[in-house]
Amino acid sequence: MTGKKTTVAALQAALAAEQAASYGYGVAGAHLTGSAFRAASADNVLHERARDNLVKMITALGANPHPAAVAYRLPISVSTAGDAANLAADLELGVVSGYLSLAAVPDPALRRLAAKTMQAAAVRAARWGAPSRAFPGLAAQH
Amino acid sequence: MLAAAAAGSLGLTGCLAGCKGIKALGPVPGVSAEVVTLEHTISAEEQLVAIYQAAVSQLGDTSITSGNGSDAQVVAAIHAEHVEHLRQLRARLILPPRYAKAKPTPSHAATPQLPSDAKAVIATLAGYERSAAQRLTGDLSAVPAALAQLMASISASEAAHVVYLRRAGAA
Numbered sequence: 094m095t096g097k098k099t100t101v102a103a104l105q106a107a108l109a110a111e112q113a114a115s116y117g118y119g120v121a122g123a124h125l126t127g128s129a130f131r132a133a134s135a136d137n138v139l140h141e142r143a144r145d146n147l148v149k150m151i152t153a154l155g156a157n158p159h160p161a162a163v164a165y166r167l168p169i170s171v172s173t174a175g176d177a178a179n180l181a182a183d184l185e186l187g188v189v190s191g192y193l194s195l196a197a198v199p200d201p202a203l204r205r206l207a208a209k210t211m212q213a214a215a216v217r218a219a220r221w222g223a224p225s226r227a228f229p230g231l232a233a234q235h
Numbered sequence: 236m237l238a239a240a241a242a243g244s245l246g247l248t249g250c251l252a253g254c255k256g257i258k259a260l261g262p263v264p265g266v267s268a269e270v271v272t273l274e275h276t277i278s279a280e281e282q283l284v285a286i287y288q289a290a291v292s293q294l295g296d297t298s299i300t301s302g303n304g305s306d307a308q309v310v311a312a313i314h315a316e317h318v319e320h321l322r323q324l325r326a327r328l329i330l331p332p333r334y335a336k337a338k339p340t341p342s343h344a345a346t347p348q349l350p351s352d353a354k355a356v357i358a359t360l361a362g363y364e365r366s367a368a369q370r371l372t373g374d375l376s377a378v379p380a381a382l383a384q385l386m387a388s389i390s391a392s393e394a395a396h397v398v399y400l401r402r403a404g405a406a
Contacts, residue, residue: 208372208375
């Protein structure tokens with residue numbers, strides 16, 4: 094794959110993770126109240142902004158951003174506030190994974206963007222109650 | 236041994252023929268910037284491990300109990316993750332460290348200095364974590380793709396450590 098194709102594919106992967114997170118936060122938010130609801134809303138706004146930014150970047154490279162799915166299979170069934178927090182943690186860890194390819198593209202600025210976004214998502218996952226892990230986003234062999 | 240003797244004979248013959256000896260081979264190739272960056276990253280992670288080891292020892296008797304476990308337990312768990320980071324980073328280094336041209340300049344003193352108060356220790360560790368995540372982000376461009384991914388993942392782990400430390404220190 095050429096550098097441009099690699100970059101577009103990595104941006105598409107990040108976009109897919111952001112789209113899934115936006116969808117999932119909509120589900121989680123419906124089961125949250127008070128400060129947890131406000132935190133979920135704020136986090137969702139961050140994902141929507143990141144999604145829109147990725148769409149612009151992919152378009153600028155002459156490619157078509159993949160559209161979001163109509164619905165996503167959520168990793169857990171949500172019926173309580175605790176479930177919603179667990180879902181939010183899972184969504185954030187999915188975002189960490191979604192940016193991993195972007196951390197490996199030739200463009201140094203995109204690598205830094207990927208790392209910073211992975212850091213921010215890992216922080217949010219921790220706030221939502223995800224347990225600490227040594228290699229967020231990487232496969233289990235680490 | 237046989238190979239070394241044969242090479243010696245060839246060398247003598249070569250000199251008689253007018254070569255310039257070992258200088259004709261040119262300078263020893265330098266170590267790439269990628270290797271130097273990795274060595275710096277390993278050295279910084281070694282320092283983090285040492286700092287956490289000191290913190291684990293120090294907090295053993297003075298830990299604050301919180302709803303999420305004592306601060307000593309949290310620090311010990313994070314220490315274990317840094318040991319894992321170090322193991323993975325070292326596994327990426329093919330050349331012996333002595334071949335690196337530049338030696339790392341640690342951002343902190345070689346001997347970890349920690350405050351005596353437990354909460355201040357937690358705050359100090361959080362500061363080290365933030366610095367480590369920032370440094371890794373800055374070094375990503377100088378390494379191969381697979382190592383960049385590992386470093387980005389480690390930087391995410393270190394950024395999240397701040398949350399766990401704050402939670403432990405807030406008790």
